[in-house]
Amino acid sequence: MAQLVTIFGGSGFIGRYIARRMAQEGWRVRVAVRRPNEAIFVRTYGVVGQVEPVFANIRDDASVRAVLQGADAVVNCVGTFDWRGRNAFEAVQAKGAGRIARLAAEEGVGRMVHISAIGADPEGPSRYARSKAEGERQVLEAMPTAMILRPSVVFGPEDNFFNRFAGMTRISPVLPLFGGATRFQPVYVDDVAQAATLGVTGRAAPGIYELGGPDAETFRGLMRLMLKVIRRRRLVVSLPYAFGWAMAAGFDLLEAGTAGLLHNGVLTRDQLKSLRRDTVVSEGARGFAELGIAPSAMEAILPGYLWRFRPSGQYAEIQESAKNLRER
Template sequence: MTGLVTIYGGSGFLGRYITRRLAQQGWRVRVACRRPEEALFVRTYGVVGQVEPVFCNIRDDDSVRAAMTGAQAVVNCVGVLAEKGRNTFKAVQQEGPERIARLAAELGVARMVHVSAIGADADSPSEYARSKAAGEQGVLRHMPQAVILRPSILFGAEDEFFNRFASMAQISPVIPVVGAGTRFQPVHVDDVAHAAALAIEGRAAPGIYELGGPDVHTFRELIVQMLHYIRRRRLVLSLPFGVGRIMASVGGLMQTLSLGLVRAPITADQVANLRRDNVVSPGAKTFADLGLSPIAMEAVLPDYLWRFRPSGQYLAIKESARNLRNH
């Protein structure tokens, strides 16, 4: 086997794909996560003993150091879309990455890959985006040769974007969209994992890479495309940002009063983040600099959104039978 790599957040959406790729390449993989008992599925990505979930809290030095000891490379893909308890943007996306990089430098780790996000900007109105930028700065302060990946919105079988709106479309005749004109460049989760694996193998030059798929769509266009794949007609209601802020305030209050049982549909910070396009910047390093060609959404979405169709996996059979009867 090649060596040992520690992947912080290796059981999450993106992390599991990175874990699988590195295991296939022969690495021993230590998956550092908060609940290793819920991440036992990662063991199946390699041979017996090759992939091992271990406990880690990236807010704690000793925990991060223990998970990293003996590793030749580290990957950080821990992030939060909304703050909860002690898992604030600052703690997870600013202090966490710098802690990992500082300890990696102390322990002599050869390579580090850090997953950030397109839109990371110290001057952004969004705290999420500001924390991402601060996290990048912290990583480069201690590991200047690190590779930083900034993906646009990720899609894949376990995503929280298309699956969430498709689930909503099953029960609601209206899909409200804040920032309907905001542009995104959706990228398949395994393409980003491939980029991370190349960096760990030393086949990517140090620096920041912005990773987007081959196509750019507005938020509204993405929802319309999703509805097409799940064969449902729904009203896509474009909401102004002012209404979005009101929704965020009401949703946040309901979430607080219910002690978290009711999830806010959108947060004030997400509304602020939606004011800016989420696409690859001109002149940025991209997949092309890694020798990769990202896959289009059209080739992947039907493979996992079929379960949201009116008849699920049987819809195509019913449509075929209907056509036979008509002829």
């Protein structure tokens, strides 16, 4: 019988790519999510019955144990940007990750891949960074041979980075940024999935890997690249952190005052703290080179999904070609 991998968060942005690759490897894939009915699409990644969404709540031991039974490997892709509530940083990225690793060890699961983030640091400035570091610590305590992947900003068709800012250009002539000089090293989602697959199948050594694409660029530079891809002219403005702090504090207080009914999906104080640090691969860190993977360049991927934000959408390139013919 084919080997079985349980992927927590397997219908999410990164998880779905790992699930697809593992199905292509011939493994049975158990996609553990809070809402299986919303993850039915993962079934199409393999033959009938090969990929199945199942219910799991990483805050509950019995729920996690149930979906780990019989698994040969486990992948944890669950993360959050929530700073409050039952699914806040510590509950999901620290305790949740630790729970998965501890129960995986108890159930005799052979391998574990844990998706963390560049910037994970027990002394980091943000709760997000500290919770990621605590999650790593708990994972390695329970599963010392786990593979931990620390990607920079992840991009791809379903991302909430380039898509978010490209969407803003439809309604605003200005792109306001906080941390415009902060450097990122965006990595393509399927390259992260390929790295995870190597860990699950045992074709890569355990340990920590920092994953960044071939190019490191400032936040401001990334927005200018995005504008070039979508054929729009917008003013990119870097705003002072003081203004950002007042704005983020206001949104946080509004969320807290409404008991979460009005969710702060704009800017939190914790996100602002994170923006003060570069998110690039550390010097000397293991990464794609050690895994034998050539990471994809942004210029090769972004046009394939950001075209819908162009003024003429999918016809932009046709119109440009026609214009060149008329000029000749």
